Amino acid sequence: MNHEEIFEQAWAAPGATSVELPPVPVNEVLRERYDVRPPFAYTGAQLWDMEVRKAAAPDKYIPTVVKAGSAEKFPSVRHGRFEDFTRVSEQRLWADPARFATIIEHVRLDHENRRAFFIGAERFEAPDGRVFTAGGGQPLFHVEHSVAGPDDAPLNRWRIVHLTEERDQSLVDAFDDLVNDRYLRVFVEVHLRADLGRELVRR
Template structure:
């Protein structure tokens, strides 16, 4: 049965016991203008920002090296149906409240290319095509993520929501995202995309 990723995410987001975090929208071109010297000069379009999200979804260890253990990411069972693309992603990720430790994270991913929304639904286990039963690591609750592109084509916004499947809201998990919420520079995956895919030289001011 095909998952309705958006509905599952919203149900968890609205549930009274879960721990939900919505990071402030990032106007990427404003941050580039105010916080970086970029050569050659560059401004993101919405299409280019979605290209970053698409690439990041399939190679999180490249685009989020501060979170995902290098070489640990793999994807399975990619299926395309119209503007939707589904696959399962497995990687070793740092724990949100204990970043010195890693745990295996299994996510059912949907890329909605038409609406530029990417959903990642955490799950406890997954049967790989070769018959292996993969299981999620311990140490934190399962979580669902939405990454998306907002704004318009000439002034896109980088959007990020995450909901942890807790029984009661957990202030420690919310606090773990405070640094990201207050970041003055672009998030690491944007810097990687700019340097490695778009060939820009970035110097932070």
């Protein structure tokens, strides 16, 4: 199975703990909740550029979750519209954010459809011979980040499925702050400041 099939099979599995965050209309949030200098509105292509950069360097774009300097990306392979690689990083546990664990993710970027899949794994042997083992404390999980909507009004979308035997409400509850956040997710703010040279002030 490919990355998308693995994700969708897990999403549909009885007992899995699945969370789909509300799609974020990025430009609408920018207009309503930020002062941006110089003025700016995302295109779908620019928002996908953010997803590609974030996939390769999660410690830069998700500093609230990924321990600084912990992310490693192993050689990517480009074939048609797809780009595949593996990344390993130290990430906060979803339901216990004071603790970190090693997270192994096999990544597929679908550049044509602007979908990124992150398939969690228990073990990975790197090309240099190092062997990584996923940390404990929570179930393996798979993630999909994607860009949807019209090009002048793109949506940031995020789905995550935890490979549980029974639905775990504590994992669902861990996403409440993100669901209720009035502002853009941290990785969009990082992209705007670091890559697009915008100054942001939250209102």
